[in-house]
Amino acid sequence: MVNFNGTLAPENEVQLGVHNRGLEYGDAVFETLRYSGGKIFFWEDHYFRLMASMRILRMEIPMNFTLEFLEEEVKKTVETLDAANNAIRVKILVWRKEGGKYTPKTNDVHFLISCEALQTPFYTLNESSYEVELFKDHYITSGLLATLKSNNRVINVLGSIFAEENDYKNCFLLNEKKQVVEALNGNIFLVKGTTIKTPPLTDGCLNGITRKQILAMGKQLPDYTFEEASVSPFELQKADEIFVTNVITGIQPITKYRKKEFSNTVAKELLAKLNLKARLT
Template sequence: MINVNGKIVSTANVSLENNRGFLYGDAVFETLRILDNKVLFLEDHYFRLMSSMRILRMQIPMDFTMEFFQEEIIKLVQANNQSNHNAFKVRFTVYRDGEGRYLPNTRNIGYIATYDKLNEGVYKLNESDYEVELFKDFYVTAHLLSNLKTTNRLINVTGSIFAQENGYENCLLVNDSKNIAEALNANLFVVKDNVIKTPPLTDGCVKGIMRKQVMELIEKHPDYTLEEASISPFELQKADEMFLTNAIIGIQPITKYRKKSYTNEVAKDLINRLNAKIRFL
């Protein structure tokens, strides 16, 4: 079952030939982790969604409040949870609902929410081999639209195919200044000595929800200093540790990049602090 504009149905029954999300990528989305009927980091997800819709000049209904957003997500989860499962992933996609070509004839919105079960309730550190490589066929453009989670993800799609074809778990994306922007599905953090760096939003990375949580954890950490600064590809092999973050996986250590292998001590420490944090949400 899925949630289409507030109705729980088995199929969306949306006309693709007129859907702007399909035709022009005129849509934004949030991917949320649900634990025990609670939307983790609800406020951050909601305000990012609202900001993205405003930037794209979508017309936001007056009743699209944070409470409404939460209710629509939980309604979907409960409609599909017949076995008291406690952890879910929900994708909430908002599209501009109207015909027209590049110029829409309305700025009204529609939405579709879908779900999947998750195996783990709290975040669990994946310590399996996780090798990455640079994807340089296309570059991330360092501007505001790159910070949004829109449905225009062709770099991520082609990069994922490249990773699969070459036996990598993920790829790092490079921006038009030849600096590292992010991974295919996550933000990047690089550890060297007691400094942890992550690319700034001005370098074109997605404004990640988990990125924000991890940055807050690092800022309060007694042993490390956080820097938002551009990361050159040359820095990667000098790093002690690298890890990726997103709202579903939490923190994913990178174990290998080219000839360099990495530890995961910082990632292990931060994921413990992250799980402690979500207990109080």
């Protein structure tokens, strides 16, 4: 079942217009959520990022789009899914209503909530081989739009095809200044000694929810120094650890980049703290 504008219906019965602006122009934003134990992980952060994204794209935010309303719509949707361990991946998609070409006829929106079961109710560390490479065919253009969770993800699609064709688990994306920005499916962190570094939003990385949690946790970890600073490709092989963060996986350690193999000590420590924070938030 999916939730289309507040109405539950089987997925194959929901009909979207052939002139859907999300399809025709990429005029849409989305949030991917992790739902477990009867709650949405870091829901307030997701909600406010969605509202900010809609404002940036000049969408009209409906009066009923409150924190409580959307949370209830998510719960209403996930209750239709038979998930054995009650762990669910949820996607909220919001797009501008049909009409117009590049210039829309209205700024009003539709929304769709879909969900699928996950294997574990909490974050677990994947310690299997996870080799990555740089994707250099296309670049992310740094700026505010690059930080949004919009459905303009063609670089991520092409990078994922490249990774699959070359037996990589993931790829790092570069911006127009040849700085490392993020991975195909999340933000990146580099560990060198006691310094943990992640690219700044101004370089064009996604304003990730898990990235935000990791940076906030850094304030309670006196043994480490966290910094937001540009990352050169030459730094990758000098790091002690590299890991990718997103709200579904939590933290994914990189095991190999080119000739360099990495440990996962810090990733394992942070993952335990992320699980605790998710349960308490």
